[in-house]
Amino acid sequence: MAHQIIATSRSRTGIPTGRLAVWWVIGSEILIFGGLIGSYLLNRFNHGPSWSVEAANTNTFIGACNTFWLLTSSLFVVFAHAASEKRDAKKTRMWIWLTIMLGGFFMGFKTYEYTTEIQHGFTLFTSNFWSFYYVATGLHGFHVVCGMVIMGIIAENDIKHGRNWHRVENIGLYWHFVDIIWIFLFPLMYIAK
Amino acid sequence: MAGHKHPSYLKIYFILLALFVVSVAGPEIAEKLGLEGVSRTVLVLSTAFGIAIWKAYLVCAYFMHLKVEKIYAPYILLACLSLLLVFFFGTATDAMFSNGHNWVKSYSEEAAKEEAQSRSHGGHDDHGDGHSDGDHYGEDHHDEGDHDGDDHNKEEDKDSHEAH
Amino acid sequence: MAEVAHAEVGHDDHHDHHEPSFWSKYVFSTDHKMIAMQYMFTGMAMALIGGFFAYVFRMQLAFPGASIPFWGTLSPAAYNSLVTNHGTIMIFWVAMPVLIAAMGNFLIPLMIGCDDMVFPRVNRLSYQIFLISAIVLIISFFVPGGGFGGAWTAYPPLSAKAQYNATPFGAPLWLIAVTLEIVAFLLGGINFITTVMNARAKGMRMYDIPIIVWMIVIASILFMCSVGPLIAGAVMLLFDQTLGTGFFDGAAGGDPVLWQHLFWFFGHPEVYVVLLPAMGIVGEITCTFARKKLFAYKLILYSTIGLGILSFFVWAHHQFISGVDPRAAYLFTTTTLLISIPVAIVLFAYIATLYGGSIRFTTAMLFALAFTGEFLLGGVTGIWLGSSGVDVYLHDTYFVLAHFHYTFVPIAIIATFAAVYYWYPKMFGRKMNETWGKIHFWGTTVSFNGIFIPLFILGAGGQHRRIYNFQHYPDLAGADMQDMRVFATLSLIVMLAFQVIFIVNFFVSLKRGEKAGNNPWKANTLEWVATSPAPHGNFGPVMPEVYRGPYEYSVEGREEDYWPQNEKPSDS
């Protein structure tokens, strides 16, 4: 980029442009996940008896572990943000990489969970509960992977060179949002039987 | 948001962890106490979803700094959430029920429950009659199950998909 | 907080750069005006495809079974595919890119006085995704089985199973194209919203924002808020199509009606998403050429916001007879009839703006006035359809078809022409030929009415949509009805023929048009401060400052009958 765009540097609302855009992204993501979860709930209420039998087959232990990973990673990414406000590149990178590691744990557990479930015969096609289960957790997993990749890029491309510090906060907001989605998916798919 | 005073992140984190433990324990307790009916529903719902909302609030308010953010941001999020409610309740009139005014769905919940139960109890092979028509995409989607026992899974897919 | 630039100095350094290559100037540009042009030309190219489809299936309806010039005989499957893709293209690949993306990209930074969108590269990405989506859609016409033919609403199970729709590749590609397009506009919309929220020129307060910018922003917010559930639904439908899950399969416990809700929860606000920018265009042009201040700016603004909110409560009026619980119709009839009020407020305010004016009948103004008049008819016919009792009869007839073409053609065709004639000088530095423009105007509007008024009558006579040959229906095969179909088809051909004038005028004027100064129409808004055509960075070294509202025309006690927003008050 040859020159700085004036428009990007303006901030009439008082919220920096990047963060404002992230809020809008989160708003639209709420509606995407909300549409999916809403559809799930409509089906769940309609098919209460059979779906609670199905839901009993999800692995609550792994779901709980994954909740733990994501909660902790949320804490780490907040620490990364705090470090980035002090312009401490080393600490910021450390916390970001720890967050990515926890995201990796999450995806690892998820992979194991999918594998065992498929081995037990619960695939995408077993019933509509399982279709929703795989699509919702899959879409969420996709967001986790995207967040990990973006965090990696920010850590190695921006923070390492001491620029674009605001991006740490922006990706942090996104990451918290992904965490919140899981906070809701966990009781929906695992706990409520 | 430098310069704002917020409670220690660690404190919030431990509150979240505690809530998390409660939310996992709730249904287990309900199971242990052998609760049935309304009391069980109330316990499970409040521990599972009440606490989920509480946790989400904590993450939003403190980790995402919504408490100290300009007012636009919470408005954006609340607007999206409320639209979601509009969608849900507008759709609920027919997607959520199996019969309504002058219409009835022919899907049998009882059969589905029986089938789900037979599946849960490991009885993978002793169900699945009444497959009306063949699964026309049957061959495409068994890749995930190919690690081992793939035949078994293939059987499972076909059965469950059309077996209502 | 981000650091706010204290001295906003533009890109006078830009001239020192070497001349950019063709690729970086026209294809991979991040300049908002170039992206706007890309959107506009892509949209126009798609409009030609959509128009050609309309020609083919109208010919089939007028002369069933005959061999159609440039096509040949039309099979039922091809007819369905043409109808489906005509609708999809005209809404998603013509109305949206031209009205929101092209106009929004071109006008927002110019009108709010900044040099570019806040995320220029996201902007470019959104166009590229859009272009890919257009290509995917075009590819879907040529795959084995042909293009998707299950109507633009894509109701499952027809759209979900290849055994029903017989387009095993066309249907998923269609869905992927639509989803990509939606993602492109999500990115673009977020860019628009943040730009207007954060990057306004110094001194521009809420009520100093031109009404079109407000409308584009409200439209973007509506789009963003309504489309989420549809994206989720599209993922589910894609799984149903390609893998064979049962989200919308009643036999597997799913609910086909759920898709209708997901679709129309988006689909109805979508109508307002394309309507609002068109209304904004018309508002701007009406004020400029009536030399009048916009009548009741705040009232228009608040009714638009009210319209936006209310538009989320009306979606099920598309589903009155589609098997949803009939009691829901009470609620949705009421909201649907109520939504006529904010729309009418805006139209009435535009009409009131003419009062006491001094109207110049330029081509742009003629198109703007035509929009108001034609949209009025399109709007009021919605009352019949919004009333559930009559909708039992009129649903899915040609009455519906004529109704929404009376809204969409003014929106996507007439308002777009108004905008092109009006902002052409700012885009290319020259004016379009007015004489040919007026011929184009009369040819287009008269033939447009010639197409759709007969269709209202046919619809009231019980003729249903998406039927490729009415000779199979004894009640509909009468000679008088067939005459009306032929008349509509001939009007369509006339209308299409008149577009040739526009295209020639457009391209000839690029080279030969009368040179326009910076402000050929003597308008107030900030885009007329920039030179024509606006350079990269828009305003040169000093960014404009705003001192007053956008519609201070014919202010008493001033020599000039206009008062640009950036002109310093003389007494300070």
Place this chain on the structure above:
Amino acid sequence: MFDFLDRFMPGILEWQLPRASEYALQIDVLFDIITILVGFWFVLVLGFFFYLIFRYRHRPGQKAQYITGETHKQKQAIEIPHLLILACDVMIIVPTFLVWYNVKIDIPPADEEVRIVSQQWAWTFHHAGPNGMLGDDDDIISVNELHLKKDRQYTYHLESRDVMHSFSVPVFRLKQDAIPGRVISGHFKPIMAGEWDIQCAEMCGIAHGIMAARVFIETEEEHNAWLAANTPAGAASEFIATNELKISEEKEDRNNG
């Protein structure tokens, strides 16, 4: 109420199509009410619009006025028409609710029942046989032919075998989508003998355009004669034959297309 109103209405829909069901009258009257209310406003606004365009066209030496539209009095110019429009809305909503209740919500006690099964791309009608009961062996099943008795109150049960269809009988002013996995009930009462079109009004695939059927409204005696002439067995075999023929035709169509 609707009978009374009908005497003052132009009966626009009846110009093109007769009213063959009992509630067609109500829908027609509602259509006319809306036409009169909306037409009045439309003509008024459009007339005013053209008057303004003509009156305030640009003339040399004349300057436009500066009117903000923000004062209370000026705003009233918009607000008062809107209160009137709101009143008109209410005048539309009330009869709409009445008609909607009569057509779609309330199902009067049925004299006869008929089962309608839609599939790609044919209508199958299950008529009650000579014993007057639906759902037993002597049902008469006919394809694309619906035979009804005049002046009898019918309840229909609409089903779909594959995709969405829509059962539309323009002369009845009736339309109802058929949804796979649901049975949807409704009612009508034919009041005019004759023979008219049934159309499918929901896109249902390649041959949606020719998914036509006919409704025959007959007197009691004609209907009984038709019943006598159609044994269920004959009807069923005919159904299979036509259906197979139709599908093979479609396959050819598809191949050609």
